[in-house]
Amino acid sequence: MKNPISGLNKIFDNRIRLGVMSVLIVNEEISFNDLKAMLEVTDGNLATHLVSLEENGFIKVHKGFIGRKTNTTYSITKLGDREFKNHVRVLEGMIKGIK
Amino acid sequence: MYSENKPTQALEEIKQMMHRSSRFVSLSGWSGIAAGICALVAAWIAHQKISQYTLENSTNYNDMQGAYIFKDGQLLLANQLLIIGILTFIVAFFFAFLFTWFRSRKTGIPVWGFTARKVIINIAVPMLVGALLIWRITDLGVYGLVAPACLLFYGLALINASKFTLSEVRYLGYLQLLLGVINLWAMSYGLYFWAAGFGVLHILYGIVMWNKYERNEKSVV
Numbered sequence: 001m002k003n004p005i006s007g008l009n010k011i012f013d014n015r016i017r018l019g020v021m022s023v024l025i026v027n028e029e030i031s032f033n034d035l036k037a038m039l040e041v042t043d044g045n046l047a048t049h050l051v052s053l054e055e056n057g058f059i060k061v062h063k064g065f066i067g068r069k070t071n072t073t074y075s076i077t078k079l080g081d082r083e084f085k086n087h088v089r090v091l092e093g094m095i096k097g098i099k
Numbered sequence: 100m101y102s103e104n105k106p107t108q109a110l111e112e113i114k115q116m117m118h119r120s121s122r123f124v125s126l127s128g129w130s131g132i133a134a135g136i137c138a139l140v141a142a143w144i145a146h147q148k149i150s151q152y153t154l155e156n157s158t159n160y161n162d163m164q165g166a167y168i169f170k171d172g173q174l175l176l177a178n179q180l181l182i183i184g185i186l187t188f189i190v191a192f193f194f195a196f197l198f199t200w201f202r203s204r205k206t207g208i209p210v211w212g213f214t215a216r217k218v219i220i221n222i223a224v225p226m227l228v229g230a231l232l233i234w235r236i237t238d239l240g241v242y243g244l245v246a247p248a249c250l251l252f253y254g255l256a257l258i259n260a261s262k263f264t265l266s267e268v269r270y271l272g273y274l275q276l277l278l279g280v281i282n283l284w285a286m287s288y289g290l291y292f293w294a295a296g297f298g299v300l301h302i303l304y305g306i307v308m309w310n311k312y313e314r315n316e317k318s319v320v
Contacts, residue, residue: 015112018109018112018113018116019112019116021113022112022113022114022116022117022120023116023117023120025117026117026120026121027120027121027213030120030213031213034212034213037209037212037213038116038119038120038212038213039116088110088113091106091109091110092106092110094106095106095107095110
């Protein structure tokens with residue numbers, strides 16, 4: 001029998017990365033600052049997790065400007081969308097397994 | 100590795116984050132109740148002004164000067180009603196904001212964020228267009244269209260913004276539209292429709308929402 005846990009993506013074990021993905025799946029595009037406020041994390045902490053999500057190809061980074069200030073926004077990639085939905089499905093499956 | 104041990108908790112957090120990040124959820128039922136009370140008080144004052152005006156004008160209706168007073172008086176009344184309207188909007192908005200702010204302090208969800216901005220923009224666009232139309236309507240002296248226009252554009256604004264806040268706001272929007280449409284064919288009862296839409300419906304909405312979401316809400320602070 002296949003171990004149900006094997007379907008879980010290790011990247012999403014971290015709750016900040018999980019939070020980022022949850023926000024991005026329902027919002028087309030979101031800025032760094034809005035993400036920070038929603039997840040209630042520090043700059044550095046959030047940045048590290050965003051880099052790892054980007055390196056895995058789950059999110060896209062767009063660097064823009066509002067006047068002279070940088071405005072970095074993030075959006076989900078097709079791969080990220082698929083992987084995250086799969087992750088949620090596995091979690092749901094585990095709950096059904098327990099019941 | 101919490102997600103391996105507690106899939107239920109992980110799913111709950113995902114759900115919460117999706118909901119919180121896409122919708123403005125702090126809107127308090129008390130905001131609706133307060134705005135409704137403001138509207139009812141305003142409608143009552145406006146009613147007094149209008150009856151006072153009709154009373155005064157029926158007394159000197161026959162002499163020539165009366166005709167002039169009538170014209171000036173009508174303009175004066177329209178201006179007074181406009182001022183009442185603007186003041187009501189400011190006071191109602193203030194109280195609506197206040198109660199929502201209290202609630203967001205209680206639940207620990209920041210009130211001014213990305214979702215609040217979306218709600219404001221989606222309400223502001225139809226409301227501003229509506230305000231311009233009402234301005235033109237009063238210029239042309241078709242005062243009977245003011246109340247239906249208020250209700251119709253407010254209803255559209257609510258439906259437009261409901262995508263980014265509690266979905267029940269949509270039903271409030273539909274009811275406002277319904278009142279506005281009926282009012283189009285009963286223009287002399289504008290003030291009553293206005294009071295029903297902005298007063299009674301807001302209060303009912305507020306009570307329903309408070310009962311549904313806030314009655315058992317625990318404070319996180």
